[in-house]
Amino acid sequence: MSADITFFGLFLEASLLVQAVMVTLLLASLVSWAMIFQRKAILSNALKTAREFEDKFWSGVELSSLYHEITHKQEALTGVESLFKAGFKEFARFRKGNHGSVQGLMDATHRAMRVSLSREVDKLETNLPFLATVGSISPYIGLFGTVWGIMNAFIALGEVKQATLAMVAPGIAEALIATAMGLFAAIPAVIAYNRFSHKVEKLENSYINFIEEFSSILHRQALSASATEKQGA
Structure with a gap:
């Protein structure tokens, strides 16, 4: 067996299965x-977009003007902008049709925003299951390669009359590399998965809070409009 104790040399000396x-x-x-860098950029952008939109939303701008502004944006809407568009669009459509009670109006508006919320959370969680899978199974895959490599090393050792450490060391080393590579793949994936899951949860909570606050504003508007219509009648 070769005594070339380098990563590339050990890789070439390993069995096909270990390779x-x-x-x-x-x-x-x-x-x-690749997924870690992609998710990091997407989640950071989602947090930034949410803060910017909420600052604009609470600045006192008219809701109809804000709706007109975001519906004419060239880029695709994401995050809290999507929730606002879905909710206000359903609210305006329902009021225009003069369908049912204020409660019915708010139920329809709330459902539209919850559907949009589900879609946005699904987008944020894209690729996270893959990171979780890599983090959980990579050490076992590496361990399998290690066990197989060490088994082959001892089988080869049993075929010689006089065994020395120099003869068995390369075989054990190439087998242990598989475990090291399993950990190298798993550790960043687990750290990224936990970090990204926390960010997604934080964003989801932020979206839910926005839905409740926005619903309260729309509810007050609906009650005011209903009272005005009754007085006019």
Whole structure:
């Protein structure tokens, strides 16, 4: 067995199965890092967009003007902007049709925003299950490669009359690399998954709070409009 104790040398000396394990873990790690950078950018942008929109929303701007502004944006709406558009659109459509009671109006508006919320949370959670999977199974895949490599090393050792540490060391080293690669793939994936899950939960809570606050504003408007109509009648 070769005594070339380098990563590339050990990889070339490993059995096909251990090589396949190493390549699988390397690919999983590369894909995980790509998803980590992508999710980081998306979640950071979602937090920034939510803060900017809520600052504008609470600045005292008229809701109809704000609705007109965001519906004419060239880029696709995301996050709290989507919730606002869905809620105000349903509110205006229901009032224009003069359908039912104030409670019916608010129920329809609230349902529209909850559906939009579900879609937005699904977008934020994209790729998180993959990171969770890589974080949970990569150590076991690496351990499998290690067990297989060490088993082959001892089988080869049993075929010689005089065993030395120099003969068995490369085989054990190449097997242990599989475990190291499993941990290398798993640790960043687990850390990223936990961090991103916390950010998604934080954003979801922020969206839910906005829905409740926006619903209260629309409810007051609906009650005021209803009272005015009754007085006019």
